[in-house]
Amino acid sequence: MNVLISGASVAGPVLAYWLRRAGYRVTVVERTASLRTGDGGQAVDVLGPAVEVIERMGLLDAVERERTKTDVMTLHRPGKRPVTIHAAQLLAGISDRHVEIMRGDLAAILHEATREEVEYRFGTTIAAMTDTGPAVDVTFDDGTRESYDLVVGADGLHSGVRRLAFGDESRYRHFLGGYLAVFTVPDLLGLGGAVHAYNAVDRAVAVYPTRRPDRARVVIMIRSERELVYDYRDGGEQRRLLRSLTADLGWEVPRLLEHLDAAEDFYFDSISQIRLDSWSRGRIALVGDAGYGPGPAVGGGTSIALVGGYVLASELAAAGGDHRVALPAYQRAMAEPVAHSRRIGPAVMATLIPRSTTQLWAMAQAIRLLPRLPRPVQRRLTSFGGGPAAMLEGVQLRPAPAVSN
Numbered sequence: 001m002n003v004l005i006s007g008a009s010v011a012g013p014v015l016a017y018w019l020r021r022a023g024y025r026v027t028v029v030e031r032t033a034s035l036r037t038g039d040g041g042q043a044v045d046v047l048g049p050a051v052e053v054i055e056r057m058g059l060l061d062a063v064e065r066e067r068t069k070t071d072v073m074t075l076h077r078p079g080k081r082p083v084t085i086h087a088a089q090l091l092a093g094i095s096d097r098h099v100e101i102m103r104g105d106l107a108a109i110l111h112e113a114t115r116e117e118v119e120y121r122f123g124t125t126i127a128a129m130t131d132t133g134p135a136v137d138v139t140f141d142d143g144t145r146e147s148y149d150l151v152v153g154a155d156g157l158h159s160g161v162r163r164l165a166f167g168d169e170s171r172y173r174h175f176l177g178g179y180l181a182v183f184t185v186p187d188l189l190g191l192g193g194a195v196h197a198y199n200a201v202d203r204a205v206a207v208y209p210t211r212r213p214d215r216a217r218v219v220i221m222i223r224s225e226r227e228l229v230y231d232y233r234d235g236g237e238q239r240r241l242l243r244s245l246t247a248d249l250g251w252e253v254p255r256l257l258e259h260l261d262a263a264e265d266f267y268f269d270s271i272s273q274i275r276l277d278s279w280s281r282g283r284i285a286l287v288g289d290a291g292y293g294p295g296p297a298v299g300g301g302t303s304i305a306l307v308g309g310y311v312l313a314s315e316l317a318a319a320g321g322d323h324r325v326a327l328p329a330y331q332r333a334m335a336e337p338v339a340h341s342r343r344i345g346p347a348v349m350a351t352l353i354p355r356s357t358t359q360l361w362a363m364a365q366a367i368r369l370l371p372r373l374p375r376p377v378q379r380r381l382t383s384f385g386g387g388p389a390a391m392l393e394g395v396q397l398r399p400a401p402a403v404s405n
C-alpha cells in the first residue's frame with residue numbers, strides 16, 4: 001500500500017513509523033523547507049498512553065533526555081509580591097506518566113527515527129486531490145502528480161488536506177475565547193532554569209528558558225469574548241494588535257515587547273479547537289490537530305496526536321490495509337478521547353487566564369499553599385480537574401503491528 005501523509009511534526013511521523021513497520025510505502029510532504037526545530041518551538045506534554053506509544057517506538061530514552069528542565073516558576077502580579085513554586089509540585093497531579101518536551105525536539109526525534117525508511121519531501125504541499133474510488137490522485141504544488149491508496153492530513157490546525165477534502169476551516173473551527181502569541185527574545189530576565197509568569201485580568205504572560213541560554217521564549221495569552229478581525233498572513237498587523245492588547249501591562253512586558261519586531265518566529269493565533277463529526281472520507285483521513293485539535297495551549301493536543309497516529313496505523317494493519325474497515329475502526333477508537341478533549345479546552349480556558357482580581361488572588365494563594373499540602377492533595381489540585389491526562393485514560397492501544405517488509 002502506498003500512503004501519502006501531509007505534515008512532518010508529531011502525528012505525521014508517528015503514523016509514518018508504524019505504517020512503514022507494517023510494510024507500507026510511505027511518503028511525507030511538509031510545507032516548510034526543512035524540519036522546524038529552531039530553538040525547539042513551544043513546550044508540549046506527552047502523557048499516559050502517548051508515553052506508551054513513544055516507548056513502543058524505542059524512543060523513550062531519547063525523549064526523556066530532551067525533556068525540559070524547568071525547576072521553578074515565579075508568578076508576578078500587578079502591585080503584589082511574587083510567589084515561587086517548584087515545577088515538580090505544580091505538575092504533581094498531571095499524570096503518573098508525563099514528559100514535557102519542546103515540540104521541535106520531539107519532531108526531530110520522530111523524524112530521525114523514520115527518515116531512512118520514509119520518503120520526506122520538504123517544501124512541498126498538496127495542491128489538489130481527487131478520490132477516484134480505487135485511489136486518490138494527487139497534484140503537488142510543483143505540478144507533479146501521483147496516485148496513492150490513502151492520503152492522511154497530519155498538517156495541523158489549519159490543515160490543507162482538511163480544506164481540500166472537507167471544506168473551509170470556518171465550518172470546523174470553534175473559538176474558545178482567547179488568543180495566543182509566542183515569540184523568542186534575548187534572555188532579558190536571566191532565567192537560568194526558571195519560568196517567570198505575569199498574570200493580570202484577562203492576560204497571562206510567561207517567559208520560558210529555551211535550549212539556547214541567551215534566549216527566552218515569551219508566551220502571551222489574551223482572553224477575548226469575541227473573535228478579532230485581522231489578516232492572518234500579515235505579521236505586522238498581528239504585532240500591532242498584540243501591542244494594543246497588552247499596552248497597559250506592567251512588569252517586564254514593555255521590555256519584552258521591544259524585541260517583538262526582531263522575533264523571526266512570531267506566532268499569533270486564536271485559541272480554537274477543531275470539531276468534525278468524522279475524521280475520514282473515502283480514502284482520505286485526518287490525524288492529530290488537523291482532525292481533532294483541542295486547541296493550542298489548553299493541553300493534550302500532542303498526546304492525542306501521538307495516540308491518534310498509532311491508532312490509525314494499528315487499525316490499518318489489523319484490517320490488512322482495507323480502509324473501509326480501518327477508518328471507521330479508527331473513528332470508534334478515538335471517539336471518546338476526542339469528545340473528552342473538546343470538553344477540556346473550555347475548562348482549561350476558564351482557569352488559564354484570570355478573569356478577575358479575585359481569581360488572580362486565588363491563584364497566588366493556591367501556589368503559596370501547595371507546597372505545604374500533603375502529596376495526595378497536591379496531586380488532586382494540580383490535576384486540572386482530570387484535564388488532559390484523563391482524556392486518554394480509557395484508551396486501549398492494540399498490540400504493536402507486526403513487522404512486515
Ligand SMILES: Cc1cc2nc3c(=O)[nH]c(=O)nc-3n(C[C@H](O)[C@H](O)[C@H](O)COP(=O)(O)OP(=O)(O)OC[C@H]3O[C@@H](n4cnc5c(N)ncnc54)[C@H](O)[C@@H]3O)c2cc1C
Nearest residue numbers: 007009010011031045155156160288289296297300301302
Ligand atoms: C503556542 C502553542 C502552545 C502549545 N502548548 C501545548 C501544550 O502545552 N501541551 C500540548 O500537549 N500541546 C500544546 N500545543 C499543541 C501542540 O503543539 C499540537 O497539538 C501538536 O503539535 C499537534 O501535532 P500535529 O502533528 O497534529 O500538528 P502540528 O504540530 O501543528 O504539525 C503540523 C505540520 O504540518 C505542516 N503543514 C501545515 N500545513 C501544511 C500543508 N498545507 N502541507 C504540508 N504540510 C503542512 C506544518 O508545517 C507542521 O509541520 C501548543 C501549540 C501551540 C501553537
